[in-house]
Amino acid sequence: MNRLVVVSNRVADVQRSTQAGGLAVGLADSLRQRGGVWMGWDGQTLKYEEEPEPRIRKIGAVTQATIPLTEQDYAEYYLGFSNSVLWPLFHYRLDLVEYKTAFLEGYRRVNAKFANALVSILQPEDVIWIHDYHLIPLAAELRQRGCKQRIGFFLHIPFPPPEILAAVPRHRWLVESLLEFDVIGFQTNTDLGNLQHYVEDHLGTEITEGRIKVGEREVIAGCFPIGIDVDAFVEMAERPNDEVQIETHRREILGRRQIIGVDRLDYTKGLPDRLRAFARLLELYPEMRKSVALMQIATPTREEVEAYVDIRKELEALSGAINGRFADFNWTPVRYIHGTVPRDALAALYRASQVGFVTPLRDGMNLVAKEYVAAQSPENPGVLVLSKFAGAAEDLHEALIVNPYDVDDMARNLCRALTMPLEERQERHKALMERIRKHDAKHWLDTFMAALEKGEIKNAA
Ligand code: ADQ
DSSP states (O other): OOOOEEEEEEOOTTTTOOSHHHHHHHHHHHHHHEEEEEEEEEEEEOSSSOOOOOEEEEEEEEEEEEEEEEEHHHHIIIIIIIIIIIHHHTOOGGGOOOHHHHHHHHHHHHHHHHHHHHHOOOTTTTTEEEEEEGTTTTHHHHHHTTTOOOOEEOOOOOOHHHHHHHTTHHHHHHHHHHHHHHEEEESSHHHHHHHHHHHHHHHOOOTTTTEEEEEEEEEEEEEOOOOOOOHHHHHHSSSOOHHHHHHHHHHHHOOOEEEEEEEEOOOGGGGHHHHHHHHHHHHHGGGGTTTTTEEEEEEEEOSSSSSHHHHHHHHHHHHHHEEEHOOTTBOOSSEOOOOOOOOHHHHHHHHTTTEEEOOOSSOOOHHHHHHHHHSSSSSSOEEEEETTTTTTTTOOTTTTEEEEHHHHHHHHHHHHHHHHOHHHHHHHHHHHHHHHHHHHHHHHHHHHHHHHHHHOOOOOO
């Protein structure tokens, strides 16, 4: 087997039990199994004139290679082009895009730095797998440095339709950079279709049976839905967790149900309307008052970008307002936790919740939806209420699918989930388990690697 070299903006600790962020979770699961090298930014910003050599550290089967960035890199490449241009744009939020020419320059500069660091550690037989929107120009940079290895790219977030993509200056350059990879992977058929439309409209070419002709080369473009390590998650959810159990018993004695939401605190996750939908449930169905609570766990993220400060304030105000309006001395309707929960406690919390409420306005896949399903007991499973704009909705048909912009629709479906007969819950859960097992972390890795190493396109979707 060829050595696998994974590259992403940040390198996560593959053995850590607390991790918030889908890329870290998905990749750590996959790399732990296969081993290899993981290269990325070490999270530090330093002053330096000459680019430092990558720092190498071995953790189990995985060798980490990391580099620091400068303050300017961080501001322009990370906060700037990656998270103030590409992130909102790829999530269809043109209103939040803040573009500056310096951001694009920083983006190109840091991609060149990544390429310099990588060529110093690459071996001829390696296969390279690059992740996410921060590193779209990296294949082109590597090719310029004479790199001959096969290079794949996976986009964890949505790929927008051409009319939206065209709002970013140099969009054609961005897509042409993408076409420098040997394999381009997306989460869903919708994303793949959007690339198809772009290459037809702007480049006068097309994707035929998963392949695009680019000069003499042939590029594979496919759909590779990311998944979780289902068995590991089931096992974690079944393991007793004392603190969660005490809390669950208390709720059971009082006959109260719990709806759970778990997200990075991001404006794409639809959190304000999720809270409004919960309030609407209490309004429309007064019998639900005191018999259900919403636990929302939201990990802080990218707090230096203004849009993230705004969303935090909005949520704090909203949860306060809902509690102010509905709470009683012995019942708090919304429990809003601004923090990260260890993965084993998270699994136990999912299992102890009767509804998993996942309502992004736009999401590449959404692993929380899959984790919630995996954590349920087959005898008495909870119900997943899922946004139609999460990539996961392309596959998880047996969830209750909702429109995250329609507060009434979400409230009605919450009520339906909370009153669903046991038999229907069991049937839906069984079907959903089959789906998340079919498209699990290993399947994602295997199908992508088959395309990258052997040029094979299995029907990944
Ligand atoms: P994210 O936007 O980070 O990922 P998601 O797929 O839901 O979204 O992954 C989040 C992960 O972090 C999950 O494993 C979850 O358990 C964990 N997490 C989130 N909040 C947490 C909290 N408060 N405490 C503890 N753990 C928390 C991006 C894309 C997604 C895509 C993934 C993987 O935006 O669409 O599914 O990458 O490709």
